Amino acid sequence: MRLLFAYIDPGAGSLVIQAIIATVVSIPFFFRNAIRSMVAKFRGKPQPVDEKGAAPPDPE
Amino acid sequence: MIGRPAAERVPGSYRDPSGFVFRRDGVLYRQINLRIADDWSLFSSSGLHAALIEKGLLVADEPAALDLAPEPGAFEVVRPEEIGFISYPYEWCFSQLKDAALLTLQAQTLAAEHGMTLRDASAYNVQFRRGRPILIDTLSFERARSDEPWKPYRQFCEHFLAPLALMAHRDGRLGLLLRDFIDGVPLDLASALLPRGTRWSPGLAAHVHLHSRAQRQHAGSGAEASRAVKVSDTRRRALLDHLRRTVEGLHLPAQGTQWADYADQTSYTAAGTASKEAIVGRMLQAANGKRAWDVGANTGRYSAIAATAGYEVVAIDGDWAAVERHYLALRSTNERRIMPLLADLADPSPAIGWANRERASLLERAGADVVMALAVVHHLAIGRNVPLPMVSELLARLAPKLIVEWVPKEDPMVGRLLSAREDVFPDYSVGGFRAAFGRDFKIVEQAPIDDSPRVLFRMERLD
Numbered sequence: 001m002r003l004l005f006a007y008i009d010p011g012a013g014s015l016v017i018q019a020i021i022a023t024v025v026s027i028p029f030f031f032r033n034a035i036r037s038m039v040a041k042f043r044g045k046p047q048p049v050d051e052k053g054a055a056p057p058d059p060e
Numbered sequence: 061m062i063g064r065p066a067a068e069r070v071p072g073s074y075r076d077p078s079g080f081v082f083r084r085d086g087v088l089y090r091q092i093n094l095r096i097a098d099d100w101s102l103f104s105s106s107g108l109h110a111a112l113i114e115k116g117l118l119v120a121d122e123p124a125a126l127d128l129a130p131e132p133g134a135f136e137v138v139r140p141e142e143i144g145f146i147s148y149p150y151e152w153c154f155s156q157l158k159d160a161a162l163l164t165l166q167a168q169t170l171a172a173e174h175g176m177t178l179r180d181a182s183a184y185n186v187q188f189r190r191g192r193p194i195l196i197d198t199l200s201f202e203r204a205r206s207d208e209p210w211k212p213y214r215q216f217c218e219h220f221l222a223p224l225a226l227m228a229h230r231d232g233r234l235g236l237l238l239r240d241f242i243d244g245v246p247l248d249l250a251s252a253l254l255p256r257g258t259r260w261s262p263g264l265a266a267h268v269h270l271h272s273r274a275q276r277q278h279a280g281s282g283a284e285a286s287r288a289v290k291v292s293d294t295r296r297r298a299l300l301d302h303l304r305r306t307v308e309g310l311h312l313p314a315q316g317t318q319w320a321d322y323a324d325q326t327s328y329t330a331a332g333t334a335s336k337e338a339i340v341g342r343m344l345q346a347a348n349g350k351r352a353w354d355v356g357a358n359t360g361r362y363s364a365i366a367a368t369a370g371y372e373v374v375a376i377d378g379d380w381a382a383v384e385r386h387y388l389a390l391r392s393t394n395e396r397r398i399m400p401l402l403a404d405l406a407d408p409s410p411a412i413g414w415a416n417r418e419r420a421s422l423l424e425r426a427g428a429d430v431v432m433a434l435a436v437v438h439h440l441a442i443g444r445n446v447p448l449p450m451v452s453e454l455l456a457r458l459a460p461k462l463i464v465e466w467v468p469k470e471d472p473m474v475g476r477l478l479s480a481r482e483d484v485f486p487d488y489s490v491g492g493f494r495a496a497f498g499r500d501f502k503i504v505e506q507a508p509i510d511d512s513p514r515v516l517f518r519m520e521r522l523d
Contacts, residue, residue, distance in 0.1 A: 006211045007076050008180050013278035014214035014271060015289040021266045021302070022209075022295035029298035 067130030071417035072184070078199045081140075082130055090121065090198060091129045092136040099176075099202040100135065108174035108201060117167050118195045119143070119187075143196065144351070145374050145427075148419050149183040149219070150238040151401050151409055153384040154227045154312050155391070157235060160186040160193040161220035165304045167195055168210075172297070177204040181212035183219040183238070184419075190396035209291040210299060214275075217267050218244025221307065225264050228310040229255055232380045235402070242413050247272035263306025312384065327472045328512060335510035337365060340434065340463060343505070343518045344369040347461045349429025355405050355458070356436030360386040360398060366432065367397040374428070378404035405436070405454070406444045423457060431459040435514075437493070438467040442477045442485055448496035456500035462519040466493050471513050490515070 065085040073080040078096035082089055092100055103109045112118035121140040128137045149157055160183060168178045178200050185197040219238075222245040226234035230253055237245050251272040258264040291299070328336065340362055344352070350372060354363045357375035359382050366373045375398050377383050386400040403409055408422035433455055440446045455462055467474055469488060487496075494503065501519035508515050 006179065007078070008182075008212065008215055010209070010211045011214040011275060011278075012281050013275035014217075015209050016278055017266075017271050017274035018209050018213045018299060019289045019291050019295075021270070022291050022299035025266075025302040026295045026298035029301055030294070 067128075069130070071415075072413065072419060074414070074418075076180070076199060080131075084128060084130070088140060088142050089124055089128055090138050090140055091131060091134050092138065092199065093133045094135045095133070096199060096202070097135045100199075102176065102203055103198075103201050106174040106176060108171055108176050109198075111170055111174065112167060112195070115170065116192065116194065117163060117170065118198065119189070121198060138198065140196070140198065143187045143189055143194075144372055145399055146420070146425060147188060147399065147401055148238075148409065149186075149223075150236055151403055151422075152188075152235065153380055153387050153400065153402055154224065154232060154235065155384055155387050156188065156193070156400075157183070157220065157227075158224055158307060158310065159391075161216075161224065161307045162304065163193045163195065164216065164220070165300060165307070167200075168300055171201055172204060172300075175204055176201045177208075177210070178212050181216035181219065183244070188399055191390055191398065192396075204293075207290040207292055209289050210296050213299070214271075215244060216303065217247060217271055220244075221264075221267055221303070222247055222250035224307060224310050225258065225268055226250055226253055228312055229258050229264075232312055232384070235380065239409065239412065242418065247275060261309075263302065263309060267303065267306060328509075332509055332511040335512075336434075336465075336514075336516070337362075339507045339509065339516045340432070341365050341369060343463045343507075343516065344371065344430065344432075346505075346518060347430045347463065349459075349461060351428045352430045352432055353426070353428040353458055354432045354434070355455075356433065356439065357386065357400070358382050359389065360400065362432060362434050363398045363400075364395065366430075367395060371397065371430070373398045374401055375399065376401045376403050376405065378402070378406075406440060406446060426458045428459040430461045430463060431455055433462065433464045434516075435465050435467060435473070437464060438471075438474050438477065438488075441488055442474060445484075448487060448492055449499060452497040452500045456521050460521045460523070462501060462517075462521070464497070464517050464519065465509075466490060466515045466517060468513050 067082045067084045070081040070083065073082070077093065079090055079092040082091065113120045119141045121138040124137045124139040126134060126137055149160070152160070163186060164178070164181050171177050179202045180200055185195055185200055186193050187196050188194070223235050223238055226237065226245065234253070247268055251269050254264065254268065259269055344366055350370070352366045352371040352373045354360070354366060354373055354375045357363050357377045360375050363373045363375040375386060377386070377400070380402055383400045383402045390398055390400065403422050411417060411421040411424065412419045437451055440451050441448055455464070468490060469478070497503070497517070497519060501521055504518045504520055506515055506517045
């Protein structure tokens with residue numbers, strides 16, 4: 001098995017819980033994105049994908 | 061090498077073996093080491109480097125001569141754009157830290173689109189430039205490998221999520237915990253301090269409470285447990301999306317504090333305010349500087365005057381709610397020349413970290429041309445019992461020029477400070493003030509404020 005290369009300690013417990021949380025939250029994530037893409041298709045224009053637009057854009 | 065100025069490594073730049081930042085002849089450079097050569101090449105060839113800079117998420121840099129590298133193992137040397145004033149997460153208000161967290165996640169999203177990922181998510185990798193957060197660590201990106209967990213998860217939760225949750229759900233002052241915990245707020249501490257009700261908020265339940273419990277349970281199980289962990293690309297995206305939603309869902313409770321409401325209830329009449337604004341504006345012009353520190357800035361009425369007069373301003377206040385209000389007000393406008401900063405002049409941010417050199421004290425970062433100390437001397441002299449000569453001495457350390465307001469005892473605001481205590485300040489008089497400040501400064505001009513017993517002084521440091 002491959003070693004995880006990281007100069008910071010990712011923490012064993014943090015990695016384990018991250019995998020569990022990621023699995024659980026991927027279910028609503030999947031459905032939300034599916035609904036969005038359906039709405040986008042229906043409206044005929046592209047909708048921003050869920051995770052984009054995270055921070056307010058820098059208007060510079 | 062003969063004739064070449066010595067290189068000096070920036071004290072906070074030692075954790076990552078992939079490179080470090082140093083100064084040579086006053087110029088800031090970054091050495092990039094061979095061990096990260098592949099990732100560094102991909103960073104450019106994937107277009108991520110250019111995309112981050114174009115979107116204003118990362119400071120720009122330009123190539124520099126390789127022989128500037130002060131240490132062996134260099135692959136490249138770059139010269140990054142410098143940030144005018146370096147600030148630290150414990151000097152930011154809630155919304156500054158929140159914007160820095162969202163910036164980090166936004167950079168991660170962009171990296172993922174280019175086949176890369178963040179290697180770390182330290183709050184110290186973020187600075188504020190022209191009013192907005194920006195990443196300063198060009199070496200934070202590496203090639204994304206499928207099924208690998210998001211390695212900075214723990215660091216992101218400790219540096220950003222935990223302090224933000226504590227500020228939002230417990231008390232706005234808890235961001236100051238970052239001063240005591242340079243590696244971020246330990247999750248067991250955050251979990252213990254957060255109200256029980258946060259266990260029912262899915263984001264905090266997962267990323268703080270369960271996360272903390274998992275850390276405890278796996279404290280002894282090193283390599284084996286972590287090597288077995290796989291997180292598919294979709295799940296990793298879902299995790300990051302959930303983190304973003306959790307951060308975005310955190311808000312400060314709407315409440316004023318002593319200071320945030322203070323600007324609205326000063327003792328000035330309308331004529332007095334107009335007079336003070338005009339005098340301050342004129343004195344700032346006469347001081348003819350570029351950078352100003354406004355100490356005791358509150359929500360920034362006079363910082364705005366300095367910005368209008370062409371200054372880059374660091375607007376310091378000790379009350380988190382005032383800094384929060386100031387930052388939010390600036391964010392909603394196009395004013396980019398003011399940096400609101402949470403700090404107490406009577407207890408400025410200390411130097412912290414390795415050898416007490418990793419993060420510089422606030423006084424070490426003083427580099428202004430002018431310091432504005434408006435309606436602040438009485439808070440230090442009477443509110444905090446600091447003798448006037450010591451107030452003068454500190455202000456003289458901050459800048460060569462000073463605009464200071466004298467608030468006499470007969471002023472209602474001083475009356476309020478003295479209302480419940482013995483007046484142990486016999487030297488608190490305009491004579492005492494002039495004598496104390498005369499030891500460090502030459503008084504260049506003075507102007508009484510209309511409709512008020514207060515007087516503004518413009519001074520220059522005796523060197």
